[in-house]
């Protein structure tokens with residue numbers, strides 16, 4: 119019997135990496151934000167690593183942080199993915215699309231077109247969009263959560279109905295008789311709710327996987343309700359605590375069961391942000407170089423995590439014996455216990471920070487074996503079906519694929535090749551066309 123293996127994915131962001139200062143990393147060219155070749159290179163690395171998908175977050179707004187940080191999203195996920203789909207053959211793509219600031223017909227058309235053009239490798243991360251500077255771009259104020267989710271349910275149902283409105287055998291294409299389509303199988307959907315409506319049909323045939331996969335990120339009571347009914351992928355909060363993450367996975371699985379589906383129809387992913395190098399010292403050295411300018415803001419935050427008053431003047435001095443004696447992990451910050459553990463090893467505040475302790479994803483540090491050990495431990499502890507690589511810089515994706523993936527494969531924890539051609543096959547989730555008939 120074959121052993122259960124983990125799934126992997128990575129982040130498709132701004133061409134530099136998910137770390138706010140990644141644009142300053144020496145390996146990143148300044149034009150990466152607009153250079154499609156940087157994105158193609160990432161997609162090809164993900165494919166070499168047999169990743170299930172690249173995950174493209176999207177926050178369609180610009181804020182003050184852009185003075186020193188690159189935007190976290192691609193220029194535009196659908197436009198970017200149209201190119202990547204053409205430059206790859208196997209890796210899947212999950213793009214974020216707002217359920218609040220789109221019409222169902224637009225979303226249904228773009229995602230299904232991308233799914234067909236990629237030969238069935240696409241998913242839609244359906245988000246309700248509540249960041250005020252994104253909302254303002256649509257001339258609105260943030261709508262109450264209940265309303266946002268009511269609209270999200272309508273959106274997904276109508277989009278899926280549009281996807282199914284071109285019958286699976288409708289494309290007759292009979293040159294002799296002149297019949298292109300069997301119009302009995304191409305029917306309007308005539309669906310409308312409180313917020314969204316569409317007549318249909320949508321004139322796009324099925325893809326190799328039928329239609330795009332739905333993904334959900336964010337959780338909460340409303341988010342779980344949405345994921346439970348429609349999602350094949352959930353990207354959860356990425357915590358250091360295995361018990362917390364395992365419980366979150368269970369909550370998603372029970373939401374899926376409650377909706378009348380099988381728990382395994384949803385794959386739960388959790389994030390990690392490795393700090394990689396040939397040795398621990400080299401790994402944190404690279405990270406220190408990238409974060410060089412952040413000490414004034416970050417050393418005081420580290421102080422709060424440790425219950426100490428620290429400032430940037432102490433960035434390069436190990437904590438004194440008295441400080442270590444006084445230090446306590448902040449019980450309200452799940453990252454603090456690890457920060458304290460590392461502080462006790464005698465590192466300076468700048469070095470402690472370079473261990474990734476301030477990142478909002480677990481950050482195993484060191485050579486490829488150490489990263490593989492972390493993933494093995496997490497997977498065997500049953501915290502997730504898959505892991506979402508948040509690469510501090512894009513170069514980390516190549517290092518991870520070329521150095522960590524072979525270790526996972528040798529250990530029997532990860533597949534040596536894709537088992538199919540579509541995103542649904544990569545995930546091991548069932549085909550779906552149109553709305554799920556089990557949902558009322």
Ligand SMILES: Cc1cc2nc3c(=O)[nH]c(=O)nc-3n(C[C@H](O)[C@H](O)[C@H](O)COP(=O)(O)O)c2cc1C
Nearest residue numbers: 175176177214245246247248266335336353354355
């Ligand atoms: C891993 C992860 C990725 C997310 N990606 C996005 C994103 O790309 N765009 C977005 O608007 N929200 C994103 N979110 C936020 C959630 O979708 C959700 O909007 C948020 O948790 C709360 O929204 P609500 O107030 O509408 O429930 C993400 C959340 C998580 C945990």
